[in-house]
Amino acid sequence: MKLKRIIYGALSMALLASCSDQMNYHEYTNNDKEYIARNFGYVGGLITDLYISLDADFGNYSGAILGAATDEAEYAYTGNEIYDFFNGAWSPSNPKSSLWNKNYTAIAKCNQFMEEFTGLTFPELKYNADYEKQMFRYNNYQYEVRFLRAYFYFNLVRQYGDVPFTDHVMTPAEANTLSRKPAQEVFNYIIDECDNIKDEIIEDYSKLGDMALGKSETARANKITVLALKARTALYAASPLFNPENVKELWYRAAKANKELLDACEKAGMNLVSYASLFGDTNWQATSEIIFGKRNAESNSFESYNFPIGVEGGKGGNCPTQTLVDAYEFQATGLRPDETEGWDPNKPYYDKRDPRFALTIIKNGDGGGSEKEGKRWPSYNENTLQTYYGGANGEPLSGGTPTSYYLKKYCNAAVDLRSGKSTKMRHTWIIFRLGEVYLNYAESVYRYLDENPYATTKEFPMSAVSAINKVRARTGVNMPAFPDKMSKEAFWKKYKNERMVELAFEGHRFWDVRRWKEADKHFKSIDEMKITRNVGGDYNYERKTVNRQWDDKMYLFPIPQSERTKNPNLTQNPGW
Structure with missing residues (x-):
């Protein structure tokens, strides 16, 4: 296991001001403990290194995103490693273990920071004009580190269930004797840790007064970020995968934690913003809704992976499924096409759908027109997209979409991939946002209040339906409210659909279906x-179902065989 003492031989470091627009990296080569402890910036660089370890999914699987292992998308290149998740190639010897290695390495760094780099006073710097401000930030680092360590453990327990646990620096020999700590105990640790630091960590970096350094610090964890981790952890801990006996107290804890978070967001003046503003290169400015995100350096790789084949520089990539397209309801009625009288499954019914559809998915006939109209996709493409068979952007071209759709969400149309004109832009991966919190609250309070979607109490005055309706009524979406008098079965179906649409391609679907233990309903096939195109110019549409492999052992990842070889105390997950 990679739970070992970290020796910083060469560490990419940055002053952790978390500027509103970028992080500037510097190379330091003499990073032993004594050297680092001399300077605020050097210690701050250790914290920056931990923030860099946060997860994002702008194509982690050789361009494919985790959504392509779900019913959200299909990757255009069948040889991609994402297919291992559903073609039988996934195993303890092919465990998809990058998260294991990355998070345990980060946890080891957190442990080392807590043991070796807290309690410093930097006496050589005490006469500097900004000494008090720098010490203020330094004293906050320990709470940021404890949050980050808890977050890395959440990633691990979500993926593996029971996991090895340590909160102190260990020798390799110690690390290779750890057994797996039960998942509920790890969840409890995360929640307790969040409770312990929520009133210690900086509450709002924009309101530091005399302690401000004159720079925006919105990329750092604050009190609301800590509450967000607590609330999401409580939801997962209460979910069927980890709570098979449906212990009601766990749902109460989840509802209470999400209510606490919503109250804190309201107190801070946060609110739901335009859906369109959440996923572009300036989305980090949407701080009214985005609680926490990982800011990546300028790049165009995500656009290269996902701009349509046939557009210069585009490779196709993560193609939304017809399964996902079917989830977008008609705006006038709030009904899916398959809930609408006279529905023909071989017709796509694109018109008058939920506005989130057009903000998430590119379809045949989109793009083109003048640049002034702002409808081109991407902006440098002058031609209407042809995703039909034989079209300029369709099969049988290598990389041509197998579903007839291309991904729009998180792709920036202003990125130019043309030779000699290439441009790059920033990308911020959203880790926590208010829209998700309303949905998490709705699920938690629904389960706690006896699966009555309209129920309220003095402690929980907002019903599950009311919380969801806030998301649907956001600016630029304006979808009809959930109907009155739904059965619990009808509510649950509609809630899952709302979550699929609202959070599409944000990394939730893969985990949501697993924690619900409903993969047999959703992950055994996708529709393309x-x-x-006919000679006359009209189109024929044919729905095709593609089967995928699913086995219940896949609810949890296999423990890497390489780790079990090193540590005989690591048991394997069932079925692997």
């Missing part, structure tokens, strides 16, 4: 749409 095959489009052909």
Whole structure:
């Protein structure tokens, strides 16, 4: 296991001001303990290194995103490693273990920081004009580190269930004797840790007064970020995968934690913003809704992976499924196409759908027009997209979409991939945002209040339906409210659909379906749409179902065989 003492031989470091627009990296080579302890900036660089270890999914699987292992998308290149999740190639010897290695390495760094780099006073710097401000930030680092350590453990327990646990620096020999700590105990640790630091960590970096350094610090964890981790952890701990006996007290804890978070967001003046503003290169400015995100350096790799084939520089990539397209309801009625009288499954019914559809997915006939109209996709493409078979952007071209759709969400249309004109832009991966919190609260309070979606109490005055309706009524979406008098079965179906639409391609679907233990309903197949063009210029649409492999052992990842070889105390997850 990679739970070992970290020796910082060469560490990419940055002054952790978390500037509103970028992080500037510097190289230091003499990073032994004594050297680092001499300077605020050097210690701050250790914290920055931990923030860099946060997860994001702008194509982690050789361009494929985790959504392509779900019913959200299909990757256009069948040889991609994402197919291992559902073609039988996934195993303890092919465990998809990058998260294991990355998070345990980060946890080891957190442990080392807490043991070796807290309690410093920097006496050589005490006469500097900014000494008091720098010490103020330094004293906050320990709470940021404890949050980050808890977050890394959440990633691990979500993926593996029971996991090895340590909160102190260990020798390799110690690390290789750890057994797996029960998942509920790890969840409890995360929640307790959040409770212990929520009133210690800086509450709002924009309101530091005399302690401000004159720079925006919105990329750092604050009190609301800590509450967000607590609330999401409580939801997972209460979910069927980890709570098979449906212990009601766990749902109460989840509802209470999400209510606490919503109250804190309201107190801070946060609110739901336009859906369109959440996923572009300036989305980090949407601080009214985005609680926490990982800011990546300028790049164009995500656009390269996902701009349509046939557009210069585009490779196709993560193609939304017809399954996902079907989830977008008609705006006038709030009904899916398959809930609408006269529905023909071989017709896509694109018109008058939920506005989130057009903000998430590119379809046949989109793009083109003048640049002034702002409808081109991407902005440098002058041609209308042809995703039908034989079209300029369709099959049988290598990389042509197998579903007839391309991904729009998180792709920036202003990125130019043309030779000699290439441009790059910033990308911020959203880790926590208010829209998700309303949905998490709705699920938690629904389960706690006897699966009555309209129930309220003095402690929980907002019903599950009311919370969801806030998300649907946001600016630029304006979808009809959930109907009155739904059965619990009808509510649960509609809630899952709302979550799929609202959080599409944000990394939730893979984990939501697992924690619900409903993969047999959603992950055994996907639907594609095959489009052909007739001589007269109209189109034929044919729905095609593609089967995928699912085994219940896949609810949890396999423990890497390489780790079990090093540590005989690591048991394997069931079925692997």
